[in-house]
Amino acid sequence: xxxxxxxxxxxxxxxxxxxxxxxxxxxxxxxxxxxxxxxxxxxxxxxxxxxxxxxxxxxxxxxxxxxxxxxxxxxxxxxxxxxxxxxxxxxxxxxxxxxxxxxxxxxxxxxxxxxxxxxxxxxxxxxxxxxxxxxxxxxxxxxxxxxxxxxxxxxxxxxxxxxxxxxxxxxxxxxxxxxxxxxxxxxxxxxxxxxxxxxxxxxxxxxxxxxxxxxxxxxxxxxxxxxxxxxxxxxxxxxxxxxxxxxxxxxxxxxxxxxxxxxxxxxxxxxxxxxxxxxxxxxxxxxxxxxxxxxxxxxxxxxxxxxxxxxxxxxxxxxxxxxxxxxxxxxxxxxxxxxxxxxxxxxxxxxxxxxxxxxxxxxxxxxxxxxxxxxxxxxxxxxxxxxxxxxxxxxxxxxxxxxxxxxxxxxxxxxxxxxxxxxxxxxxxxxxxxxxxxxxxxxxxxxxxxxxxxxxxxxxxxxxxxxxxxxxxxxxxxxxxxxxxxxxxxxxxxxxxxxxxxxxxxxxxxx
Numbered sequence: 001x002x003x004x005x006x007x008x009x010x011x012x013x014x015x016x017x018x019x020x021x022x023x024x025x026x027x028x029x030x031x032x033x034x035x036x037x038x039x040x041x042x043x044x045x046x047x048x049x050x051x052x053x054x055x056x057x058x059x060x061x062x063x064x065x066x067x068x069x070x071x072x073x074x075x076x077x078x079x080x081x082x083x084x085x086x087x088x089x090x091x092x093x094x095x096x097x098x099x100x101x102x103x104x105x106x107x108x109x110x111x112x113x114x115x116x117x118x119x120x121x122x123x124x125x126x127x128x129x130x131x132x133x134x135x136x137x138x139x140x141x142x143x144x145x146x147x148x149x150x151x152x153x154x155x156x157x158x159x160x161x162x163x164x165x166x167x168x169x170x171x172x173x174x175x176x177x178x179x180x181x182x183x184x185x186x187x188x189x190x191x192x193x194x195x196x197x198x199x200x201x202x203x204x205x206x207x208x209x210x211x212x213x214x215x216x217x218x219x220x221x222x223x224x225x226x227x228x229x230x231x232x233x234x235x236x237x238x239x240x241x242x243x244x245x246x247x248x249x250x251x252x253x254x255x256x257x258x259x260x261x262x263x264x265x266x267x268x269x270x271x272x273x274x275x276x277x278x279x280x281x282x283x284x285x286x287x288x289x290x291x292x293x294x295x296x297x298x299x300x301x302x303x304x305x306x307x308x309x310x311x312x313x314x315x316x317x318x319x320x321x322x323x324x325x326x327x328x329x330x331x332x333x334x335x336x337x338x339x340x341x342x343x344x345x346x347x348x349x350x351x352x353x354x355x356x357x358x359x360x361x362x363x364x365x366x367x368x369x370x371x372x373x374x375x376x377x378x379x380x381x382x383x384x385x386x387x388x389x390x391x392x393x394x395x396x397x398x399x400x401x402x403x404x405x406x407x408x409x410x411x412x413x414x415x416x417x418x419x420x421x422x423x424x425x426x427x428x429x430x431x432x433x434x435x436x437x438x439x440x441x442x443x444x445x446x447x448x449x450x451x452x453x454x455x456x457x458x459x460x461x462x463x464x465x466x467x468x469x470x471x472x473x474x475x476x477x478x479x480x481x482x483x484x485x486x487x488x489x490x491x492x493x494x495x496x497x498x499x500x501x502x503x504x505x506x507x508x509x510x511x
Contacts, residue, residue, distance in 0.1 A: 007397040009033075010089035011072040013050070020075040022049075022261050022433045023132050024057040027073030029455035035091055036060070037449075047095040050088055055081045056095050056128050065259040068278065069096070081128075100124045101134060106318015107141040110321050115154040122158040122255045135246050135262040139273065145289075147272030153321040155272070159280035164230060166203070166286040168237070171453040173201050174377055175287035176371060177278045179294045179311070180212060180269075181301025182284035183443050184338040184461070186346040187293075189223075189244055189366035190353055193404040194394045196242035198381060203237045205285050207277075211457055212265050217246035218343040219350070223271075224456045225412030236423045238250055244407060252278070267415065269301070271311055275318055282324065283510070284316035289325040295333025299439040302333065314490060329371060334367075337463050338364035342451035344417035351417075363464070381422040420456035420479035422486040426493065428469045428502070436501035437465055445478065445499070447490040462502075475500060 011034060016027060027235055028035050040046060044059040047054055057078050067073050084090075100120040103113055110489055113121075121138065124130055129358040130138075147155065174195060192202045195488040206216035206226075220226050228236065236243040248257040256277045257389050263269055282290050282447040292315050295301070296308045310500075319326035338349035351366065352360035358435040371393075373387025385456055408414035442459055450457030460477040463469060478493070480486035493499060 003138075009341035010091055011082070012068075012070055013070045013086070013088040014067065015079050015084070015086065015089050016066075016073040016075065017511055018075045020077055022077055022258060023075075024078030024081055024128065025060055025075040026057050026078060027060050027075075028044040029067050029069050029071075030035075030061050030063050032069050032185050033487060036289075038092065038094065040092070045095055045129075047093045047437050048072075048082065049091045049093065049323045050084060052491040053082050058131050062181050075163070088338065095129065097304060098134075100128045104138050104141060104284060106302060107146070108137065108144070109243065110153065111481055112148060113151055113154070115157070118151065118154045119158040119161065122155070125258055126162045126253045132262055133267075135259060136266060139259060139262055139266060139268055139270070142273050143268055143270035145271055147270075149240045149317045149321075150168075151259040152272045152275050152344065153318050155276040156280045156283070156322060159253045159255045159276060160283050160420050163284055163309060163452050164251045166230070166234075168201065168203065168286045169203055170288075173203065173283065173285075173287050174255065174289045174375055174379055175202065175204060175282050176291045176293065176375060177282070178488050179301055181299075181439060182297070182333050183213060183336040183439055183446065183459075184293040184343040184346055184364070185295065185336070185347065185367070186214070186216065186219050186338065186350055187368040187371055189220060189350050189404065190364070190395075191372045192242045192244055193400040193407070194391045195375060196240060196407070197394045197399040198376060198378075198390070200241065200379065200381065201237065203233065203285055203287075205233075205245050205250065205252055205281060206245060207247060207260060207281070209452045210269055211267050211443075211445050213341050213451035214343045214346055215452065217295075218452040218455070219346045219354050220244045221246070222344045222347045222415075222417040223350075224408040224414055225415070228411060232411075236407065240403065240407045241404075242407060243411065245411070253280040259501045271314065275311075276317055279315075279318060279322065279324065283322060286357065287324070289321065289375075289379055290327075290376060291330055291371065291373055292328045294328060295331050297333030297335070297439065297442075299437075300333030305330070316351075320443070327374065329374050331367065333439070334459055336439060336442060337361075337367055339462070340458060341446045341461065341462055342449070342456040342479065345458045345460055347417040354395065354404050356401070358394055360376065369395065375422070386443070418456040420481050422480040422483055422484055423472045424476075424478045424490050426476050426505050427472045427474055430471045432502040432504040434465055434467045434469065434500060434502050435462045437461075440495055441499040443475075445489050445493055446494050448485065449478050449480045450485040451484070454485070456481050457485065489511065
């Protein structure tokens with residue numbers, strides 16, 4: 001970077017304590033001499049230099065006495081990226097033009113991008129050259145199935161190259177991913193416990209929630225430490241054969257974590273970027289064999305058999321292009337799995353299954369052992385048709401629970417998930433049968449209650465499709481950490497009667 005700080009007077013850094021998520025933001029007074037001399041305007045992209053470090057930040061203009069003319073205010077993310085001290089001297093300059101934005105514009109207009117163009121985009125994203133508006137443009141341009149399998153392959157490779165990559169030195173490292181859209185489907189911790197108890201190596205890195213009330217990392221964080229460094233992750237895996245870590249803490253495909261932040265805000269999760277996101281994380285984590293679970297249901301993420309088969313073929317094509325062994329399992333996505341929807345509530349279900357409690361949710365146990373069994377068969381550890389039985393034996397014998405406890409202890413200790421102080425129960429208006437459940441509406445209510453930011457928040461679902469219930473029997477309970485969010489969730493439930501479809505006296509009703 002051609003920058004000579006002696007050409008302008010430095011500014012004094014001031015920490016403003018403003019949370020701007022991952023996007024670094026700088027604040028200057030409107031009468032700052034630097035604004036006038038450099039022609040900076042609000043929302044300009046600015047290079048911020050401090051000694052031997054620099055970042056690119058978005059500029060906000062302050063029209064008050066919050067700052068002195070010679071001060072530059074910093075958001076929390078910007079301050080931490082530069083590791084600043086109060087009143088540190090900083091210099092500002094215009095960044096170089098971001099060439100890869102022309103490729104984003106080309107994609108907006110429907111052009112296919114090649115490997116070098118996609119690598120350039122991903123490199124600039126990781127280097128912090130893209131503002132959120134640029135990330136949103138790229139995400140939107142890649143939506144609506146506009147990425148070809150060739151582009152998805154190139155995007156996946158670019159995301160892997162832009163971050164860390166682990167080589168375990170083993171011929172076989174196994175992993176799995178669920179496409180999602182099914183609330184409460186927290187099978188991963190159970191599956192990892194079963195497979196490691198069988199002697200397989202499963203270095204599991206998971207994401208936080210994008211559009212759901214909880215991701216595996218959110219749920220595991222209520223039970224143990226998940227923000228492991230690369231060396232900590234290696235230590236845990238070498239000791240216990242597996243781990244349950246947050247992928248963002250070890251910079252595995254860091255571009256994906258930056259894209260996820262904006263995808264969450266836009267509530268967009270396109271198929272092409274989904275495949276690139278999943279497979280880049282698996283490759284970066286050193287996986288050689290991956291099983292993809294695709295729940296299919298009218299209110300799941302994948303709503304039809306045709307869409308599931310199309311997504312399955314794309315997964316297989318891209319995995320083949322990347323030299324990854326991959327199988328796909330299409331599963332029932334008609335209703336939530338387990339009882340809990342939200343980090344702590346899902347953690348309670350996991351513990352109940354692993355501890356082999358009589359009242360553990362049988363659907364979660366059955367689904368976890370089905371997937372674990374398919375993975376055992378995939379790598380030749382069980383004969384065809386015998387995998388689920390072996391997986392179930394690891395739960396009933398207590399071996400899976402023992403392995404889970406050991407993994408949690410190795411990651412920092414096993415703790416109890418929190419309990420929400422505020423609750424609201426929805427009861428059956430009359431004797432009836434549960435005909436249908438809307439996954440998306442339930443997820444929305446759980447998020448309004450505070451999940452996943454409030455780990456104890458969410459929904460406890462007391463019924464399944466086909467259950468016959470009596471009048472005043474609880475159908476679901478909303479959990480919240482404060483009264484305001486409980487009221488938001490209850491108001492939404494009251495206004496959206498299609499959350500549960502019930503029959504009463506032979507007639508169909510909604511609730």
